[in-house]
Amino acid sequence: DIQVTQSPSSLSASVGDRVSISCRASQNIRSYLNWYQQKPGKTPRLLIFGASTLQSGVPSRFSGSGSGSDFILIISSLQPEDFATYYCQQSYSTPWTFGQGTKVEIK
Amino acid sequence: QVTLRESAPALVKPTQTLTLTCTFSGFSLTTRTMCVSWIRQPPGKALEWLGVIDWAGDKYYSTSLKTRLTISTDTSKNQVVLTMTDMDPVDTATYYCARTLMVGTTNYFDYWGQGTLVTVSS
Numbered sequence A: 001d002i003q004v005t006q007s008p009s010s011l012s013a014s015v016g017d018r019v020s021i022s023c024r025a026s027q028n029i030r031s032y033l034n035w036y037q038q039k040p041g042k043t044p045r046l047l048i049f050g051a052s053t054l055q056s057g058v059p060s061r062f063s064g065s066g067s068g069s070d071f072i073l074i075i076s077s078l079q080p081e082d083f084a085t086y087y088c089q090q091s092y093s094t095p096w097t098f099g100q101g102t103k104v105e106i107k
Numbered sequence B: 001q002v003t004l005r006e007s008a009p010a011l012v013k014p015t016q017t018l019t020l021t022c023t024f025s026g027f028s029l030t031t032r033t034m035c036v037s038w039i040r041q042p043p044g045k046a047l048e049w050l051g052v053i054d055w056a057g058d059k060y061y062s063t064s065l066k067t068r069l070t071i072s073t074d075t076s077k078n079q080v081v082l083t084m085t086d087m088d089p090v091d092t093a094t095y096y097c098a099r100t101l102m103v104g105t106t107n108y109f110d111y112w113g114q115g116t117l118v119t120v121s122s
Helices: none
Strands: A004-007 A010-013 A019-025 A033-038 A045-049 A062-067 A070-075 A085-090 A102-106 B003-007 B018-025 B034-041 B048-054 B059-061 B069-074 B079-084 B093-102 B107-112 B116-120
Touching: A004 A085, A010 A019, A019 A033, A019 A085, A019 A102, A033 A062, A033 B107, A045 A062, A045 B107, A070 A085, B003 B093, B003 B107, B018 B034, B018 B093, B018 B116, B034 B079, B034 B107, B048 B069, B048 B079, B048 B093, B059 B069, B079 B093
Parallel strands: A010 A102
Antiparallel strands: A004 A019, A019 A070, A033 A045, A033 A085, A062 A070, A085 A102, B003 B018, B018 B079, B034 B048, B034 B093, B048 B059, B069 B079, B093 B107, B093 B116
């Protein structure tokens, strides 16, 4: 199975900060990497697919980059509604796997 | 409008078999690129992918759980069913179904059900 590791596991940031979350796969997954946002008690929401394609309706302050085994999710200017847990997920080969999540908290 | 809704018993006993049903609308599972996945999340923990069924009826499962899982579909009812045998308290989780698109260069979960919490306890 392909392992996916996120870092950090949590971070504290202020509104307006630039935030970056890293995701590393245990092997080359090309661009088969997706990002999801989950707020407490809510369903996960697709943010980015194919490593860098923004899902329709997702604000442009979210961006994704990377290929191969290293990927980054960037929030260019953190907004109050962005405080949540973020998950990366590889879809290169089954079994598909998620990272352990990164919780973004208010500083 | 794409919607998915999970249904399952809220409580199952250890060793029992869990049957989860995903009822969806707004797409057809017989359309190329369309799939439905099952994902779960234990309380306070990360998401875990369980399995997927694609438009051709092919199924793929989690390595660690594949001996316990079966996915089936009733396309006439727009339903996907997941059965999980030999339930254990560690299987307590919110179970989600999600529409999954396989579009050649990428695959992703774009619509999710609201999830259903299943507790395993005697």
